Amino acid sequence: MPRSLWTGSLNFGLVNVPVRVTSAVRDLDLHFRQLHAKDHTPVETRRVCSEEGVEVPYEEIGNEYEGVVLTDEELGAADPKKTRTIEIESFVKLGEVDPIYFDHPYFLIPAGETDGTIRAYRLLTEVMSRTDRAALGRFVMRTKEYLVAIRARDGALTLSTLRFHDEVRPTKGISGVKGRTSKKELDGALKLIEALSADWDPTAYEDRYRKRLQAVIRKKRKGGEIKAPKQDKKAAEPVPDLMAALEETLEKLKNGELQPA
């Protein structure tokens, strides 16, 4: 069972569902330890008081902002309601939420033992799975407020934290689409997209980096030499003639000289 990151109540009108939040993403990255070069002892990070030079336990650490120090309890007083509840404010079409707003996915799991809790959770899941809408709400987790979108996926409620609009940067100053595209070029590009089209199948994409890193570790363990692969500089040049590049790619795909990945 995944670890709970938050527990509280999901409020939908006057219906309260006790829930806990767990991450919907697991960390599969290979993690390195920092070692003392001399004897390969894993290095520890210690929280030390800069005045006294002694290690300080967690309970004795406060949060300072512009000269004012708050304890964790005092921080919890900022908005106790949002710290303990997710209030559903509205239901919006999921398709209207641009993916740029999505931050991290979590699951909501019923936290109460009572049949009422489990049934209320099921009811919400059932109703949400019948609509293309996501519930918008807000809550506070670890001293940060999150805007969240809650929806049903495979019979469970998922919660995605969303970025606030002022956390999405303006695109001003970034050079984007300028001028017109000829119909001929657009048709050529559309044909190429068509030729390289596939259904979205997430299992088709492996984390090759993780695999390569595992291979590097295996090789190093056996005492092998690790060489960095050369960069392919030639492929990164802009093409002088777009139309010619499109046509040539289509031709090569047709002849099987170029394989879709």
Place this chain on the structure above:
Amino acid sequence: MAPRSIWNGTIVFGLVTVPVKVYSATESKSIHFHEVHLKDGARIEHRKVCPKDDKEVSSDEIVKGYEVSEGKFVELTKEEVAAAAGERSKLIDVEHFVPGEDIDPAYYDKTYYLGTGDGGVDAYRLLYRALEKSGRVAIARWVFHDRERLVAVRPLDDKILGLHVMNFHDELVSVDDLDLPSPQRKPSDREIEMAGKLVKSLAAKFNPASYEDTYREAVLAVVKRKAKGEEIVAEPEETRQQDADDLMAALEASL
């Protein structure tokens, strides 16, 4: 002030190349606290210590190690880790074009903006228009900070291409792993109907600008009160358990 690009490279599909620059698209606006010792208000420092010598270790005495068995490490240099990044490290290498609406949002991680790179205005415009027209997004591999990532390139509203870093399928936790409990009695048709009405009554258009981070303000208010010497006490908030017999009543009362 014009934003600064954090990466320059090329999107490649077939023989077509699109020089692009990558920009950050998001930033955190949370209040950032410093850790201090409650006793004397002095800053907390994070020191790296070798527990064997019980002495602080400087960064040039530290190496990276991967634990292959209990207490046994394989040491890797920065260059050796970088060797796993892949060969074509200045490319965004397109593998497929897939229907954008089929991608579950749970796959999306961090987003970046793409701007035109040197000599790439025409190719950039063509890719944008073609993606827009086809309704597809480009699924590609991108090596950034010595790590290959799966990314989706998508036309955004502002005539800018966006680059979403994606989670890999095995990184997503499956619902089957959750062990969700089943209720003794399933929700009744009447309850589902009432809850559906409640959803309808709260239907709205997604308008991101209408949601402000009010917690930021609340934290600043507490900081101010504390600065004036006020005592800060948190009110305990009770979590209510939903009563099984009450579900219908709660739905009716909500409407």
